[in-house]
Amino acid sequence: MFKKVQLPLQTTNLIVGFMVWVILSSLLTFIMEDINITPQQASWVTAVPVILGSVLRVPMGYLTNVFGARKLFMISFILLLFPVYYISIANSFMDLIIGGLFIGIGGAVFSVGVTSLPKYYAKEKHGFVNGIYGAGNIGTAITAFAAPVIAGQIGWSLTVQLYMVLLAIFVVANFFLGDKKEEMKVKASLIEQIKGVYRDEKLWLFSLFYFITFGSFVAFTVYLPNFLVNNFGLDSVDAGVRTAGFIALTTFLRPLGGWLADRFKPFVILMYVFGIFTIAALILSFAPSIGLYTVGTLAIAIAGGIGNGVIFKLVPMYFNKQAGIANGIVAAMGGLGGFFPPLMLTTLYSVTGHYAIGFMALSQVALASLILVIWMYFNKRLALSDEILNTTPLGMMVTNKKGKIIKINPAFTELTGYSEEEAIGNNPNMLSSDKHTNDFYDNMWDNLNRHGFWQGEIWNKRKNGEFYLEFLTINALRDDAGEVTQYAGVFSDITDKG
Known part of the structure; x- marks a missing residue:
């Protein structure tokens, strides 16, 4: 009462x-x-x-x-x-x-x-x-x-x-x-x-x-x-x-x-x-x-x-x-x-x-x-x-339109071994495993330019040299005029599933 x-x-x-x-x-x-x-x-x-x-x-x-x-x-x-x-x-x-x-x-x-x-x-x-x-x-x-x-x-x-x-x-x-x-x-x-x-x-x-x-x-x-x-x-x-x-x-x-x-x-x-x-x-x-x-x-x-x-x-x-x-x-x-x-x-x-x-x-x-x-x-x-960005288990990175990394999250460091100091200002090709042909990357960029995103499996390499298979999604971020300003990538390690 x-x-x-x-x-x-x-x-x-x-x-x-x-x-x-x-x-x-x-x-x-x-x-x-x-x-x-x-x-x-x-x-x-x-x-x-x-x-x-x-x-x-x-x-x-x-x-x-x-x-x-x-x-x-x-x-x-x-x-x-x-x-x-x-x-x-x-x-x-x-x-x-x-x-x-x-x-x-x-x-x-x-x-x-x-x-x-x-x-x-x-x-x-x-x-x-x-x-x-x-x-x-x-x-x-x-x-x-x-x-x-x-x-x-x-x-x-x-x-x-x-x-x-x-x-x-x-x-x-x-x-x-x-x-x-x-x-x-x-x-x-x-x-x-x-x-x-x-x-x-x-x-x-x-x-x-x-x-x-x-x-x-x-x-x-x-x-x-x-x-x-x-x-x-x-x-x-x-x-x-x-x-x-x-x-x-x-x-x-x-x-x-x-x-x-x-x-x-x-x-x-x-x-x-x-x-x-x-x-x-x-x-x-x-x-x-x-x-x-x-x-x-x-x-x-x-x-x-x-x-x-x-x-x-x-x-x-x-x-x-x-x-x-x-x-x-x-x-x-x-x-x-x-x-x-x-x-x-x-x-x-x-x-x-x-x-x-x-x-x-x-x-x-x-x-x-x-x-x-x-x-x-x-x-x-x-x-x-x-x-x-900081709590998700998915690795994330953002690059400028020239491909330089400007932001990563803690999961990126955990999955790749690269710290924020090592990644910022670098290029994502630092993760390249050299397992893919130039045609593979040309197709990736063609989809990004035409559709604004690309999604698929890709082999990359950690800082310690270990290869891993990741499922990667890349989105092109555009301003109000439709011009690409940044690229955002989200990925997860699927090596065991692969």
Whole structure:
């Protein structure tokens, strides 16, 4: 029973955590009526919760594998009671900063579920499961939509205190429904686990990609309510509804991204994601009307939602044994991706009077990420080719069109006795046994030129002078213009069969 309930329980836990995480950004227009703060200070108030919500994700992922999701969620929600209450009685900018810093715990709980839930499912379902869990982002939409409406009726202070009741309910829910026997496998310390992954370039590339996809989600979540009010003159409730729509679209597309990554090539999907990001951010950089601004923002929502789902399919795929710490690091980078943009946009606006440079920067970073994804995709294919080349029992060699050997595999050395240093730059006739006539070789080249391949039995000689019979296949490799660029030979020793 406990195992079956973990996905819905942990997903609702994330909803609650994210609801708390964005209290300040959702209610800031109400708070500013009672507490006198500048626009620059307001940007800090909305950005500060992201700091702890990001940094804590690294130890949260690790601690989940040590203590289990049940304990981590319970402790997190108990700790959140204090900053939530402190915010509800705040009367200064510094009160909001202190309370905001510690409600970052609500965003940090993300690492708990993405580390815990894959333990309950087969690998081919990890993308979809993490996508479902990630849909807990909808918590930000719930707060963005509901908090301003409630605050309009009972005031922002009492609205914030209502979240304490919600947190208490979920402390109890996790106590009774959390998995008390969750499997723990961690033996290495946090530092040892970080050392085990930090040199892997894929970790930092995934972090960059999540920095953009999830970072944009967080940034737009905290930036849109005030921007829509100040820039387009919308009222607070209307701005909240539009922000909630952005959040909902991004959130509901996250499981789709995970599902697509389970069934298709994740890197190809990411190419489309960053292509859309590049174009959408470019549109926003021209400070368009509310109509075009909506189109650009919704495109960001679509790409971000799908991209978020895809990335958390890739992380456990490449870091299966260090999933907790890798999830934490990537998730932390995504959170930090939501910290800097609102501050940067506010600063740029105060200096230039518009947000164009900030969105242009997002466009260029997205374009760079697109290039990196393409590089990773083809690099993976090359790595797969090298693995096949190095592990196959068949001898392989590749020559240029002039017949000079440019690549061999370990099986070539084992079958012929020639090392890579001895073979590279040499000619395949170094293997000649002199048992075949010139007509035999003329016929071989005639078939290669006319049909693009030759296949048959041929006597060759090893380095030690021993003759052996091999079954050889030669293929002519051509470029897009149809010109031969290389020849690839694959052979096996059939002396005993002969």
